[in-house]
Amino acid sequence: MTTAGSAAPAAPGPVLSVRDLGWSVGGADIVAGVGFDVAEGEFVAVIGPNGAGKTSLFNLLSGLTRPTAGTVELDGADITRAAPHRRARRGLGRTFQTSSVFAGLTVAENVRLAAAAHRGSCLRLWRRADADAASREAAASALERVGLAHRADVAAGSLSHGDKRKLELAILLATDPRLILLDEPMAGLGAGDVPALTDVVRAVHREEGRTVLMVEHHMDVLLGLADRVAVMHHGRLLALGTPGEVMADSVVQEAYLGEPL
Numbered sequence: 001m002t003t004a005g006s007a008a009p010a011a012p013g014p015v016l017s018v019r020d021l022g023w024s025v026g027g028a029d030i031v032a033g034v035g036f037d038v039a040e041g042e043f044v045a046v047i048g049p050n051g052a053g054k055t056s057l058f059n060l061l062s063g064l065t066r067p068t069a070g071t072v073e074l075d076g077a078d079i080t081r082a083a084p085h086r087r088a089r090r091g092l093g094r095t096f097q098t099s100s101v102f103a104g105l106t107v108a109e110n111v112r113l114a115a116a117a118h119r120g121s122c123l124r125l126w127r128r129a130d131a132d133a134a135s136r137e138a139a140a141s142a143l144e145r146v147g148l149a150h151r152a153d154v155a156a157g158s159l160s161h162g163d164k165r166k167l168e169l170a171i172l173l174a175t176d177p178r179l180i181l182l183d184e185p186m187a188g189l190g191a192g193d194v195p196a197l198t199d200v201v202r203a204v205h206r207e208e209g210r211t212v213l214m215v216e217h218h219m220d221v222l223l224g225l226a227d228r229v230a231v232m233h234h235g236r237l238l239a240l241g242t243p244g245e246v247m248a249d250s251v252v253q254e255a256y257l258g259e260p261l
């Protein structure tokens with residue numbers, strides 16, 4: 001018999017819970033009926049052919065677009081209609097497919113600015129970011145973790161594409177997000193740069209314990225990272241399972257029309 005005092009603690013709920021999520025534009029369903037949970041500390045990869053709705057899904061999760069159906073919960077709180085900055089305050093961070101850094105600022109200044117903005121110092125943000133010890137510390141730590149500490153004082157615009165991707169990750173880490181959405185971080189990288197960035201993403205997940213959702217086209221990159229793979233197709237969630245399950249799924253293979261997964 002279980003008494004109130006000896007009851008096992010309830011399992012923690014999912015970090016992210018998506019139910020029947022949809023986004024229609026001009027009568028076209030860009031995202032439709034998408035539902036899944038992401039557990040604390042999990043790494044879920046999102047794959048799918050071009051135009052499948054992966055970025056649109058990320059836009060719905062991060063609040064850039066308003067869903068026309070369904071709900072999004074973060075740690076049990078309904079954030080379906082919350083603005084992007086409110087989601088960020090609650091611990092949801094994201095990167096974009098295209099690089100988005102201030103080219104004229106130094107690498108460290110870019111990260112400090114993000115840290116200061118997250119800490120709420122909006123008034124004369126830049127001066128505060130420069131002077132604020134906590135922001136400087138957060139920036140230095142983030143740059144160290146992505147392997148960019150030695151480039152802290154160069155202009156962000158002078159970085160290689162691969163280093164800009166690392167900088168974007170550092171900008172994200174400076175805000176200490178629990179749930180990170182990475183939209184094709186490897187896009188445009190030379191083959192030689194992929195392993196280093198993969199290692200950084202792996203460390204952010206495994207060593208720092210952050211929950212990650214990542215859009216990525218290449219299964220070889222995902223295999224060493226993802227606990228589960230979500231497959232999008234025509235705006236719908238076609239499959240969700242371990243990388244092995246998904247690769248063996250004939251419906252998934254058909255969606256890719258013979259392209260290697």
Ligand SMILES: Nc1ncnc2c1ncn2[C@@H]1O[C@H](COP(=O)(O)OP(=O)(O)OP(=O)(O)O)[C@@H](O)[C@H]1O
Nearest residue numbers: 025030048049050051052053054055056057097232
């Ligand atoms: N604002 C919009 N208005 C109308 N259609 C849109 C809009 N944004 C995206 N779409 C369409 O929605 C579909 C899904 O686009 P989305 O960018 O989400 O796909 P994706 O899976 O991220 O593609 P890729 O792998 O090429 O980045 C595409 O057909 C796209 O043209």
